[in-house]
Amino acid sequence: MKRVSILIAITLSAFTAAIAQPKALKNFDELMAALNTGYNVRVVIHYAKCTLVADNELQDKSPDAIGGMTIDTYEYFAPKAVRGNEHAFVVFSENKLIQNPKGKGFVYNYAKFKVEDTGKVKVTVMYLDPNTQEELMSENFFTQFGDSTKEQAIYFYRL
Structure with missing residues (x-):
């Protein structure tokens, strides 16, 4: 009896570990299917591998930083749902109070993602003063x- 209980416990543990593994989403359609069926979706971005535009100028190098968040609230727009958009897209954002990595004190770290059905992604990152809401960096x-x-x-x- 003890062996059967141990065998069941091991089997359940293995099964739970197998189903708990995150599934990598390969494209926009898989992303939207996961969001629209109620799954939790996590995004991880490696900024150093992106093209950076700051102060309206293309930068030579992006910072060697990685960010991540769980997509909580999102909005999907079908092609031509909004004037000027030929492609479907999804947008989501998050705003968190963090210690200022570029100075003293704290800042609101605002990140906004726009993902098009073509695969094109734009991520806007801003630091905002928590007292005045003044934009310190974009x-x-x-x-x-x-x-x-x-x-x-x-x-x-x-x-």
Whole structure:
């Protein structure tokens, strides 16, 4: 009886570990399917692998930083749902109070993602003063999602 209980416990543990593994999403359609069926989705971005535009100028190098968040609230827009958009896209954002990595004190770290059905991704990152809401820094990162011929900078995981 003891062996059967141990065998059942091991089997259940293995099964739980197997199903608890995040599933990498490979393209926009998989991302939208996961979001629209209620799965939790996590995004991880490697900024150093992105193209950076700051102060309206293309920068030579992006910071060697990695960020991640769980997509909580999102909005999907079908092609031509908004004037000027030929492609479907999804947008989501997050705002968190963090210690200022570029100075003293704290800042609100605001990150906004726009992912098009073409795989084009734009990430806007801002630091805002927590007292005045003044913009202290703004950067735009550009990359591609779902292109297996290029080194990925952004990953989505269904949890």
